[in-house]
Amino acid sequence: MYKNHPNDQPTQADTLKRFKRFAECLAVAGAERGVIYDLPRREYKFVPSVLCDILTQHDGKTVADLKHIYNPQNTPQFNTLIDEYIDFLLQHDYIFWCDEEDLELFPDIDLHWDAPHHITNIIIDIDANSRHDWVSIVEQVQQLNCQHLQIRSFVPQTLSFYDQVLSHFLTSVVRSVEIITAYSPDTAVEAIQQLIQKHLRIRSFIQHTSPQYELQVESENGMGHIAKVTDCIRSANDCHIIDHGYFTVNIQLFTEAQHHHTYYNRKLGIDAQGNIKNCPSLTPSFGNINDPNINLKQIAQTPEFQRLWHIKKDETAICKDCEFRYMCVDSREPYLGNDGLYHHHTPCPYNPYTMTWENDDTNKL
Ligand code: SF4
Numbered sequence: 001m002y003k004n005h006p007n008d009q010p011t012q013a014d015t016l017k018r019f020k021r022f023a024e025c026l027a028v029a030g031a032e033r034g035v036i037y038d039l040p041r042r043e044y045k046f047v048p049s050v051l052c053d054i055l056t057q058h059d060g061k062t063v064a065d066l067k068h069i070y071n072p073q074n075t076p077q078f079n080t081l082i083d084e085y086i087d088f089l090l091q092h093d094y095i096f097w098c099d100e101e102d103l104e105l106f107p108d109i110d111l112h113w114d115a116p117h118h119i120t121n122i123i124i125d126i127d128a129n130s131r132h133d134w135v136s137i138v139e140q141v142q143q144l145n146c147q148h149l150q151i152r153s154f155v156p157q158t159l160s161f162y163d164q165v166l167s168h169f170l171t172s173v174v175r176s177v178e179i180i181t182a183y184s185p186d187t188a189v190e191a192i193q194q195l196i197q198k199h200l201r202i203r204s205f206i207q208h209t210s211p212q213y214e215l216q217v218e219s220e221n222g223m224g225h226i227a228k229v230t231d232c233i234r235s236a237n238d239c240h241i242i243d244h245g246y247f248t249v250n251i252q253l254f255t256e257a258q259h260h261h262t263y264y265n266r267k268l269g270i271d272a273q274g275n276i277k278n279c280p281s282l283t284p285s286f287g288n289i290n291d292p293n294i295n296l297k298q299i300a301q302t303p304e305f306q307r308l309w310h311i312k313k314d315e316t317a318i319c320k321d322c323e324f325r326y327m328c329v330d331s332r333e334p335y336l337g338n339d340g341l342y343h344h345h346t347p348c349p350y351n352p353y354t355m356t357w358e359n360d361d362t363n364k365l
Contacts, residue, residue, distance in 0.1 A: 018060050019086060020098040023109045024251065027055035030323030031352045036094055037326060039251045044327065045092065051085055055094070060103045113255040118300050120266040121148040125236055125280045127272040128155045133290050137270070138168045140289070140296040144268070147175040152280075154234050154272065156184035159195050166199040176203040176223070180233065183210040189226060193217065196224050208233045236271060236280035244350075244357070247327040257313060257326040261334070264308035268300060278308055282333055308334070316342040322352035 021027075024039040027047065034052030035044050050070070058066060063086055071078035089095040098106065122141065124132065141149070151165065162179060169177070179202060187207065196202045203223050210228035219225035232238060256262055264278050271280035274289045276299060286299045299305050311334050313325035320341070322328070334342035349358035 016062065016100075017097040018062055018100055018103060019089070019095045020103060020106055021055050021059045021089075021095050022093065023106060025094045026254070027052040028323055028326060029053070029056070030325075030355075031321040032355050033323060035323040036092075037249050037254060038092075038094070039249065039254055042249045044247075044249050046323075047088075051089075054085065055089075060098075109251075111255050111258045113252075113259050115266060117145045117147060117266065118297055119144040119146045119268045121150065121268075122146050123150045123152060123267070123269045123280055125270065125272040126151065126153040126155075126157070130272045130274070131290065132270070132274055134165055134168045136292075136294075137289060138172055140294070141169075142173055143295075143297045144300060145173055146268075147173055148178075149174055149176070150178040150180065152233065152236075153179075153181040156182045156187075159187060159191050163195060163198065166195075166201065169199075169201065174201055177201045178203050179205045181205070181207055182233070183207040183228060189216045192226050193224075196226075236269075244324070246329065247324060248329065249327050253329070254326045259310070259312065261308055261311045262313075262329045263331045264311075266309065268296065278305065279331060279333075281331070311342050316344075318348065318352065322348075322350065324350065324352075 026037045026039065028035050028037060029049055029052040032049070034047045034049050036047055036052075036055070037044050054066060054070075058069065061069075063082065066082050066086075067074070067079050070082060086095070122144075124137065126132070149169075151162075162181075166177065177199070184207070192205050196205065200223070204219065204225035204227070206225075207228045208230075209232045210230055212228065213230055214228045215226075216228065217224060217226035253262060256265060260266075267279060269277045269280040269282070270289050271277060271285075275285040276287045276289060276294070276296065277285055284304075286302075286305055287294050289296075313319040313322070313328070313330075316334055317337065317339070319325050319328070319330070330348065332344040332346055332348075334344055337343045347358075350356075351358070
């Protein structure tokens with residue numbers, strides 16, 4: 001019996017025990033503080049940088065080792081602090097005790113990322129003049145094995161319009177569709193629910209530019225969410241929002257962020273004019289969906305189209321020092337600077353060096 005919880009009494013054997021980090025609880029250091037990503041629980045917690053250091057540099061050591069490393073003068077208050085850190089880590093199930101000979105039984109998780117889809121999600125924009133060939137789009141989506149669609153309309157649309165569009169996808173590989181459409185006072189929530197009952201792929205139906213925010217139907221199992229939001233989305237450029245409310249902690253995003261740009265990787269956009277892009281808001285176009293000879297799969301396999309896919313936060317100025325870099329999905333287009341790092345033309349509202357959000361002094365998370 002050894003101390004596995006801070007309230008348990010330590011035994012003499014405890015002093016020989018090693019602390020071992022649960023493999024799916026990963027510490028990420030920022031410029032001024034760290035964050036523990038609890039991947040299975042999809043949560044994160046802020047920790048002092050020294051705690052990050054303990055978890056990344058000294059995993060598998062004894063508490064006596066830690067005290068020797070961090071407190072060679074053996075000052076009582078520093079020893080107490082280290083005990084408190086260990087208690088904190090135990091309390092939150094970030095670590096457990098382990099015998100030295102068992103350490104190798106608990107390897108690190110594999111941070112490799114891959115997906116069996118040429119493209120994982122597609123954004124399709126619509127305005128009052130859009131003339132998308134939906135039959136062609138469905139065929140191309142099938143070839144890409146793409147399972148997630150986002151349809152954004154900058155103008156109000158009738159529900160029968162979405163019914164028609166989604167009818168094309170009835171036997172497709174698409175598993176979820178997010179509809180973001182301009183607010184219309186004539187769209188009743190009951191009618192949206194009927195649409196969702198008919199098209200079970202609808203993950204969410206959001207009306208933007210609404211006079212007020214309203215959560216109309218909370219999603220069940222992540223599907224069927226209906227809401228009105230006050231954000232104005234009048235063009236593709238209105239969608240570059242970075243907010244801690246959009247952070248996502250899970251193993252898919254964490255591993256993808258080790259190798260790729262988490263917004264552009266395996267994404268494809270079709271703008272309101274039908275132009276094929278990495279994202280509808282970007283300028284470079286790789287053809288038009290209404291061209292009868294277009295082949296999205298071929299386009300998606302070209303190095304030019306994949307240029308943005310491999311740019312990581314770890315090689316991006318400022319973001320590389322941010323503790324949120326493996327949970328943040330940032331749609332700003334990066335460019336390569338003379339210093340060998342990627343940069344952005346617009347600043348992020350979060351400053352990892354002061355740990356503050358722009359225009360929000362109270363929001364020091
Ligand atoms: S600094 Fe970079 S990683 Fe951090 S919140 Fe902003 S965009 Fe995301």
